[in-house]
Amino acid sequence: MRGLRGRLRILASIAILVAIAVAVFYPQAAWNAIQLPLFAVFSTTRMVFAYLLSLVFAITYGATAATNKRAAVIMLPILDVLQSVPILGFFPAALVFFVVTFQGSPVGIELAVIFLIFTSMAWNMAFGVYESLTTIPVDLEAAAASFGLRGMLRFRLLALPAAIPKLVYNSILSWSNGWFFLVASETFTAFGGTYTRPGLGSFITNAGLAGDATGIALGIGVLAAVVLALDTIVWRPLGVWSERFRMETTGHEVPRVPSPYERFRWLPRFPRLRRTFWASAQPVVTRYRRASVRLDRTYSAHPKVLRDIRFLDLAMFAVILLLVVVAGVFGLARLFLSPLPPAAAELPRAAASSFVRLALAYAIALAWTIPLAAWIGRSPRGSRYLTPVLEVAASLPATALLPIIVGFAILVTASLGPAAEVSAVLIALFSMQWYLLFNLIAGVRAIPDDLNEAARSFGLRGRAYWRRVLLPGMVPSLLTGSITAWGAGWNALIVSEYIPFLNPPPHVSGLGYLLDIATFNKPLPDNEMILLTILTMIVIVLAMNKLLWRPLYKRASVKYRVEV
């Protein structure tokens, strides 16, 4: 520990020296440096609010779907669609709603940003809760019932702990999704004006707008530092802690992102700081527990009260569902009964070009991630030196890299039209590639040593080894990674195909572009086109999931599953 602290002290001194030098030679950058911590706090606060909202939603929604079979029939498909649909597509509509409702006041914009981040976090968490609650071992349920656990007590001792592993796992995923959406939403153009909330995302975007290279670098650096710091002091310890709640019989799943304990293993863990924190949190937890037990005892003595609450709950759910369904049917009917707007003729071509762009980005991603994953997954040395670099790179949301990518594209192509095309593909690539890489690494690592040794003892080398051992071992994780990567790619379209803050705005034809101009480029948003574009996207995404990924996945899990 002495060595570590010594190194930290040296690092701190270097940082202070650099800071002084910067302050003297670049006053503008120094001013940024003072503002940036504040911006970091603002952005993180938004993330925390959105996360807490998602947590409450996930637990309520997941628990209701798990305990109420009738409700689950409707709740699960809704969740399935929301989880796989490009949520960013709804962003324009949500913005318009919040901005209009709050008449352009900062509160409305703030709420819109938080809502957007929420939509990127909530669904997989709710699924995690649902899955955990429906897979509690029968005997554990029986024990809980026969020892009389009911209500809050059952929730606290059985349901919540059983949900924790998947909840934490999905929280880590959601949190990194959240950054992508945060950066995308802190600055946006609508109704001919630009709305900005102070934060790291808007700072980076504005620096990009002003062509301020130091500003871009500083913003991205601070963002990376914040992401890494939170991963180190919050998510990684949480991931380790959640291990305690795993049922012993369930195996490990193939992670869609690096698993919490592998990720950032090289960073310090601050055991003393964490102990102090938990020690101070202990009294609060105890008091809460006492109160909840008292509450539970009061109510479980009155089964009628419980029944009434459940009934009210169900009635409310039914009313909301009815409203949603009626509104949806009504809206769709209006949309398709009236003549389609002329712009709708562009939809098929736009869909095709968006798809081609994503496919190109996917192909590029595969081309470099498969060999690299094969190497990192089998070489401890490669893993040790390269993993930290890759993790830092992956921790940056593609939206934050937007200014750099656009600048790079302009530099390379030297004209705006092709630059837009190149940057659109690059942004999609940066949104997709990390999911593939880390899943593939996990897949290679999951190949049992026995299998590798058997291959070596039979002299399997070179192409034969790839064909017989490596590639089959990668297939399941390649599919999981692909599903997630394509989901991220569709979301990226909305920020990549139209870049409103440049003048004139570079754009390429595609669904994201259609959606953006339908929302932002008119005095009033074109609701019909917004809806039609989103519907087109949803249909494509769902079709790909149902017709391509799911069947492939099912076949792969039968054919390539490695028995342990």
Place this chain on the structure above:
Amino acid sequence: MEPSLLEVKDVLKSYFENGKEFKVLDLIRFELAERDFVCVVGPSGCGKSTLLRIIVGLEPPTSGQVLFEGSPIRADNPQVAMVFQSFALFPWLTVTQNVELGLEAQGIPPEGRHARARKFIDAVGLTGFENAFPRELSGGMKQRVGLARALAIEPLLLCMDEPFSSLDPLTAQNLRDEILQLWANPDLPPKAVLMVTHSIEEAVYLADRVIVLSSRPGRMVAELEIDLPRPRNRKEPEFYGWVDEIYSLIV
């Protein structure tokens, strides 16, 4: 004869799959009094677990009735406790917390809970492991926790579903003898034991009375009083006589 603690009246259980009826249990009927040690034996899949789940109120029978002290059984009845083949310990709770589960549900304040939990942790020989988590324990120790948890609510009737089937033979034998001691000790619960097993030897070793079920659907083939003196010796010819008789009944 003592008054009946438990009455199983013409219990029948069917599952329906794709509109077809699968009968699992057919007209099970027996009684159990205080001081009884009853074993239900039958081949795997004959519905023993299902019968036990019905008896403790975790599942309703398709027809028939289970009465405990004269009134219909409820799952959360604190006079009946359950021990599981898979132990069913909560992995996130310590030994003490697991043992306190039923007491907490009854609303017993922490001090009373701790004292009672300690008493039964000692009784099953787990002193020193109060703060261990289940994953740190061996199979035999886990089942001791399951036993302590069941005894802690001081039940009249202890129900056990193949409690020793996933343990190694030596551990299982030790635990069998301890169960017998607990049952014989008038100062400690339980008053009566109902145990389900597929091992005929185990049933003859433990029970006063053995209820023999046929394979699917589970039907009562016989109800036998085992009048061997205790402690029983597996090597004696009388012991073998009983085992052979039950064996021929099932086959």
